[in-house]
Amino acid sequence: MSTPQNQAAWLNKADSPLEVRDAPLPTAGPGEIVVMNAAIAINPVDWHMQDHGIFVQQWPTILGCDVAGEVFEVGSGVDRFQKGDRVIGHSTPFPNGRPSDGAFALYTIVSADKASILPNHISFTDAVVVPFAVESAVCALSVKEPGPCMPGVFTPALGLPLPSLEGHISSIKKTLVVYGASASTGAMVTQLATAAGITVIAISGSHNFDLAKQCGAAQVFDHKDASLVEKIVAAVKNLNADFVGIFDAISIPETFERDLEILKALGGGHLAGTHPPPTENLPSNIHVGMIFAYSDITAPVYRDFVTGALQSGKLKCLPPPTMVGKGLEYIDEALKMCKAGVSATKLVVEL
Ligand SMILES: NC(=O)c1ccc[n+]([C@@H]2O[C@H](COP(=O)([O-])OP(=O)(O)OC[C@H]3O[C@@H](n4cnc5c(N)ncnc54)[C@H](OP(=O)(O)O)[C@@H]3O)[C@@H](O)[C@H]2O)c1
Incomplete structure (x- = not known):
């Protein structure tokens, strides 16, 4: 041949x-x-x-x-x-x-x-x-330390569990806000966080609420809503769970401003951006960083989770x-x- x-x-x-x-x-x-x-x-x-x-x-x-x-x-x-x-x-x-x-x-x-x-x-x-979104989402959710390939990148320490093929682990009782759940990275973070047993409060355009819910979001709010910050804060408080922080798929000045308002109102937490978040004058209880979508930590997800989760429908090819x-x-x-x-x-x- x-x-x-x-x-x-x-x-x-x-x-x-x-x-x-x-x-x-x-x-x-x-x-x-x-x-x-x-x-x-x-x-x-x-x-x-x-x-x-x-x-x-x-x-x-x-x-x-x-x-x-x-x-x-x-x-x-x-x-x-x-x-x-x-x-x-x-x-x-x-x-x-x-x-x-x-x-x-x-x-x-x-x-x-x-x-x-x-x-x-x-x-x-x-x-x-699916694949690059998986890499980005696992790095956002589970990496704790800066990766070796890009020294100096301040990786957010969300440190959440890897997704699992087993059912939801309800004992985790953690809440994550995903800003931009209709973006490719935001949709995958929503799917994988949900598959790790974490409750996701999502933010997207109102025309994309269905997509965010298909990805597993418990509640979705419109990023154009003038009361967005107040609504997110109330939704997180109502869940009465451990608030981890925010994954911001969009990571522009407008979204960072709202992220910080939400974090301040909720007593602090982590902000994981896809671009560098502001670092000036932050309260000590707010920890910010930019993800870097490349890590050895993703290997067990491709090996043990992706195929079975696609087979069962737990992982969907979204968006x-x-x-x-x-x-x-x-x-x-x-x-x-x-x-x-x-x-x-x-x-x-x-x-
Ligand atoms: N640091 C890293 O390692 C890393 C890894 C992956 C991606 N990224 C970066 O992350 C960003 C997102 O990538 P992606 O592939 O997820 O993007 P994408 O799928 O192209 O994002 C499109 C979505 O952005 C949403 N959007 C746009 N402007 C918005 C706003 N002002 N408020 C809220 N939502 C808004 C839209 O939502 P609606 O239509 O619902 O309004 C749209 O669905 C890019 O800048 C990319 O370069 C970085």
Whole structure:
């Protein structure tokens, strides 16, 4: 059989369109698999990397953090996967820095620790919304210390349990507020926190209340409501549980201002942002930090939780995908759409 030809949507330099052309066929190293991609998803970090070249260590490069497809090759030491398995995976062009680790290609290297078998009843295009959101959500919920890959990032110490396939652990009695539960990261934090037995009070646009509830939120409030802060504070107090803090998926000045008002009214807590929260003049009972979506702590979640939870419906492919097109040529357009902003969806390109 002839060797397949890989192709990729290459980024040659910052602030330029992607160029589709041949790429070396990657080889799986120890602990890695090569995935033949059937679908890839777009995340905001991709257009940030395209525009500004942030995190890029080698030019030209290949971007993209989410793949779904079939295992093409299995590296040494990997016993969870076989050639032909249907999988989803979080591909890591950063921090690894190798173009072969970018999703925007026909073949991508993925660490076996960041991949999960995909149940047969779920399509690649639905499931590809899951992996990078899982990485982000687990890092937001469960990481306690700054990761080794980005020294100096002040990781929020939410220190909550990992999600579990067993039923809700009602004895946990903890409450988390998720600001932006219709965002990809916010929806996944809501799902995984709920699966760890934590009660989520969510904030989203009123048109997305159903989505937040599907993700497991106990109550949802409209981010445009002028009384949002008072309503969230009352809802948290009514639960009479241990208030952990806020995961803010949006992390802009307007949301940070409200986060801090909520935390002050509730006697303090943690604020985990997707961008750096303000650190000036904070009361000592408020602890803030920015998540960094890459950690070894996620490995047991991909290994022990994702497949079974997708199988049982405990983990849903939310927010749902919006299909942009079929072929690597559509990725550039998808990046522009992502930069323009989406609501309660993740942009997906089929390959
Ligand atoms: N630090 C890290 O490691 C890390 C990891 C992942 C993502 N991120 C960053 O996290 C951010 C979110 O990423 P994502 O993929 O979750 O985003 P996304 O899915 O593209 O977010 C879209 C959602 O944002 C909501 N939104 C926009 N403006 C809002 C506002 N003013 N108030 C409340 N909600 C608002 C919209 O909600 P409605 O339509 O309901 O109004 C929409 O559903 C991005 O900036 C991304 O770069 C950082």
